Amino acid sequence: MPTSGHSSSEEELEPFLPSQRRSSQKHGDASGVNPLRQHLPLLALGYVSFIFLKLHPGMFNTILSQIVEGILCRQYHGDVTDPTSDPRCKDESVQGELSLLLSMVATFQLIPGVLFSIPYGLAADVYGRKPILILATVGCVLYGSANLAICWFPDIFPLRLLWAVPMVFIVGGGPLIAVSMVYAMASDVVPESHRSSIFVILSTGLVVGTLVSGPINYYLIPTGEWRAISISLGFQVLGLFTTFLIPETLTIKDQQRDADSRRSRTSLTSKIRSRSQQLMTKSFRSMRDIFWGDTTVSLFVLSLLFIDVGEDIASIITKQYAAKRFVNFCLNPALRSLLLAMTHNAGAGAVLSAVEVLNALSAVVAGPVMAGAFRLGMLWGGKWLGLHWFVGMLILLPGAIIVVFMRFGDVDRKAGITGDEDET
Template sequence: MSPNKPGAENNPLLSTTTPSDADDYDSSDAYAAEKHVLPRRITVVIPCLLLLVAMEIGGTLVGVPMNQIQEGILCRQRYPNVLDTSTDARCKSSNVQSALSSLQGWELTFSLIPGILTAVPYGIAADRYGRKAILGLSLLGIFLVQAVDIVVCSFPQIFPIRLVWLGAMCSLIGGGPFVPGSVVWTSKLTLTRWPSIFFYLSAVPMGCELISMPLAYVAMQRGPWFSVFVGLACMSTSVLIALICPETRSMAAPESDAEGVEQTLGCGRVALKDLRPRLLTLVEQVTTLFQSMFLQDRRLGILLSSLLFTTLGRYASTILMQYTTKRFGWSWSQAGIMSSVSTLVNLILVVAILPPLSHALRYYLELGPMIKDLWIARASIFALIAGSFGIGLSSTSPMLMGSLMVYGLGSGYGAAMRGLLSQVAGNKHVGALYTTMSVVENMGMLIAGPLLAATFRVGLGWGTAWTGLPFFAAGILLAFAGVIVSGVRLQGLEKNRNEEEEEEEEEEGEEVVVVEEERLGIRLA
């Protein structure tokens, strides 16, 4: 037996390590660990940001001109002698706009059904096998949805326009559009010691929209199809970036988990006889997940339920461009530029106002993290309510701009609620928490598409003054969420959660000390 190995006969029975040696070792290891933290974070941050940028810009470059293309197809179906669909007033008639809102509302609904059915299983898979593969699958599914839309709209004489509803089912691959955001939110970036990280992450899509709307305006001057293909190229780039993204799941996974994965994957073959118990296990995991999220913690369940109303209400902003093109006679590219006003307010708010405000509430007014996020969420939801009613009542462009700015002041709601929910739920099962949030948001949008499309059609039938009826409906739905958020009390929960986190930190510290002592004894023996 080698004398250098632990347990050799020549080794001393007791470690000869002195306290000073241990202190020097601990300090050097701590310094080395801290030295490697920043590069590790950078390697996670940069690919995630590039991925989000490519996906958001590509989505806008495809989405804005696709509205005009689908409007033109529907217009020519009703008025075959239309020459230029972008300027012919008949394309802004109520029957064309009603058909367009119905088409897009149901397309959104069909694209979200796969997300509701598969988001939780994909979330569990991401927690177990890693988020990189799930992220790549999700982006691939989103890319295929857009590709099917392009093919259908390229050949309207061959394919019925409603075939885009079937293409939306491609989001079965990867779980739908909410999965990429969930993966980024649950990455190593969202540490509790970074209290403003949610605001900065939410600023990324806003900044991308602020850039992409003018880009879409310029690209559409060369034709809507030019903008579509440029956007599709950007979206394909996001899929490639996902392949080089580092794994954001904890690298220190227990060995038992790794063995379980190997046993689960085997050699890439799954026996048919094992399929039933696997499905039963999955159903049991999903049931346990929803019980823990909605039943065991009543306050967490109530707050999660509020997301249903906010998603329903905030979806109205997605028909904002159609609303402005109809009510004010703007082109689709001009409507895209107009929406940049609200985006600019959003960006300034989440980058320059909310982080320092969050810091001031936390350290100057000495509010706890939960209470601080709760008050920001309350202020934001009331701004969304006021902005929604203002947009619906706007009869002139200046009134619309002012209402959009007020609406933009509520953009911090999503980030504040994510921070609040993560603290209410605690550090356990954070991936499952955000997956549950995705399911609730998907359910809200599933209902919102047909509901708000129906209110838009009703408003068109009632006359120009009622064109903003979807925004009145949105304001009412947001008011329900405002009542829920205003009625929640978290003071006692925050105290208990702080005590739990302190106990967890002490336990983790003791485990680290034991491991380091064992390593030190082995190294010096």
């Protein structure tokens, strides 16, 4: 009896509701699942897809530049047998036409991404991320195949027809849309508290693809240019197969489930119109909060606009300059990771999309400028061969000034406030 009375009194003294510490521990155990472990197949496939998305152009553009240079050299000098060793292939006429040709190609590649990013984003919101990702990767395969066809028959197709090849990116929108879809898939399954770190980890796949493309080209090009470029296209086909393995991540929100029956009865036009209005409203509100509400983030996005402009175009010019002066150059992509950290997960996707669109628009202007500077430097000769570097320095200088004089104290304070709110 004493024992039972004592136990009953203890039960009466126990709190009716569990303690805050105990409930928080249970909540932490339930919600503290590592997203890397929970969604490892999706993230791993997205990472591999990023590698292929960067490995293919890293290999393909280098080999294509060499093939186009050989075709131009034979057109300007008919008795050329080995374009790689013939010094006439490095003269001003061949290199000037090559720089103009490839720079304009790189410029035209950016236009489909700017024009079709919003339509394909709406389609991804309606039909899912995976179909758009597959379409974008198919467009990349078609782009490589069309380039190969033009270069294989130079007597039938003029080389400047390469400028029209980016039109195939109407199918899927190009690699920019593919990268955006992988980020969107990761955003669908990863909690906001881990989103920035996951985005940074995924972005390293692009760096890995760039780093691996150089050594692979080094070993493949001696075996034959056409064999090497075919293998590079094969890597993109493998990337296409990878996209079929990535699971769909688009889910319907709880508040939208009651409207499913009505939405299924509406037409496709009204569905897209409704989604478009919602997306535009959210996009404008997000852009307003980002650019007008946070001066630091706005300045940082502006610095990226200057620093990243013409990245692909500059790489093309660099390859030609290396053929003349045997130098190389590498850019550090760390600023994007810092930008993701500055946004604190709240607007990371919107900021990255804004950066990509701004870079594409600015590169459309920077492409002809860089090509013209390179041709002018080759015309003047001597030390003026580096004229395009001076032009690039003028473009990079405003971005460097913004980064150097930017203050990050407010960013750290906001990060602490955000962390406290997440804990609460």
